[in-house]
Amino acid sequence: MGRKPCCEKVGLKKGPWTAEEDKKLINFMLTYGQCCWRSVPKLAGLLRCGKSCRLRWTNYLRPDLRRGLLSDDEEKLVIELHSQLGNRWSKIASQLPGRTDNEIKNIWNSRIKKKLKKMGIDPLTHKPISPSTEELHRHQHHQQKEQQRRCMDVSCDGDEQNELDYRMGSSKTAEEEAKEKSTASPRDPAADASLSSCPEFCTDEVPMLQPHEILIPCDSSACSSSCSSASSSSSSPPRMELPESMHLWGWDDLTGWGSIDQELTWKSYQEDWKYDLFCFDY
DNA sequence: AAGCAGCACAACCGCAACTAC
DNA sequence: TGTAGTTGCGGTTGTGCTGCT
Structure with missing residues (x-):
């Protein structure tokens, strides 16, 4: 028995939000505050799933959001935090008031990544790119592709699956290693120290916002x-x-x-x- | 003017983590 | 402790805009 989907897909609207929908959601959020997202669409009179409402609110409608390009300082901070935290966008975003994880992620992928590459810095490792490391990445990429291809080829019956498991387990992919590395890095004492030097720094989740809390001065x-x-x-x-x-x-x-x-x-x-x-x- | 490519960003999807029972 | 429901996160996709040919 599979898990019940987060929302009934049938009859729910998808795609871009209209001004009317935005209005309904903002009206609801400001009236009742953040509650169970699953019930938000019903109570707010929206034909959207709760997940969609949450996303729209946190990424676009929240009144404390800052929009527009990142300042140089913000960009530097993103790069610095990314070098410490990896692709943990929500953690990074929590250090940039008014910015969302989605926004940071988009900016990273569309701008900062290219900028770093142009500067000869590997956006993944934050180290200078040398021909050898480039070659290594290409090689790792090729191996990953090859492994994916094998996965597609292999029909997943017992023995073959075991063999696959063995392969996967015996040699970690570059992806897994990168993941481990990024997971481990925040626990790195040096990283912790540098982060804790910032008095506001806290890796906890951003607390739930109440209307009075989202009043922030706008610089x-x-x-x-x-x-x-x-x-x-x-x-x-x-x-x-x-x-x-x-x-x-x-x-x-x-x-x-x-x-x-x-x-x-x-x-x-x-x-x-x-x-x-x-x-x-x- | 039309077609195309590249870019930016909103939105979706699937999974993991968390929580309540 | 196991299960189901909910939320949050990160990766990916879709779409509109802009500039170039």
């Missing part, structure tokens, strides 16, 4: 993409980036969400958004 670099310059004085209230889809709405849309009345935190949240909307160049 000038983060605001540059969507706000006019008139709002960046130091006496200004904290500002937040709005998801693009929300820029499409009027203030009535936000104030009309109703049912959110009590908390000061929410009021300040509204104030910030109101402020942001007023700053936005239409």
Whole structure:
């Protein structure tokens, strides 16, 4: 008996989110906070699976997200953290406020990786690329491909599977070794020491966000993409980036969400958004 | 103007880890 | 301790945009 799928696939919408769906999800999240993702779509009136809602919220709609290019400092930090943590994007992202693991991963794969290669640095090992190491990687890649091909060829009956298991077990693939290495590295005392030198550093998961917690001041670099310059004085209230889809709405849309009345935190949240909307160049 | 390639990024998929029972 | 459900993570894919030929 297989595991029940995370959501009923039939009748659920897939693909890009519409502004209307975004609105429903944001409305729900800000009203009720983060709860059981599985029930979110039903309660929010969305024809999406919970997983899709979670992804959309964490990667795109969360009000504390910073959008736009990474600053030089952020990029350096990503490279530094990647050298210590490997492809553990969520850990890396947790060190960059307002950035998501998905975003970091995309930026790494599309930009930083190439940049490092251009600079003659292996993005995997963070060591200078020499012809010999390049050759080694090619060789490892070839071996992996060969092994994959064998797996495809072998029909998985007992003896052949045993033989395959034996092969796989007797010599670790480069992938496995890299994985082990990346898993082990955070436990490396030197790495731990360097990480702990940063007072905010914590490898724990990012805590669940409440509306009052996601109010973060928006620095000038983060605001540059969507706000006019008139709002960046130091006496200004904290500002937040709005998801693009929300820029499409009027203030009535936000104030009309109703049912959110009590908390000061929410009021300040509204104030910030109101402020942001007023700053936005239409 | 059309076709193509490369790029960026949102979204999906499958698996592992975690949790509750 | 085992099982089922839920969540989080990382790899991968799909799609729209842009620049080049």
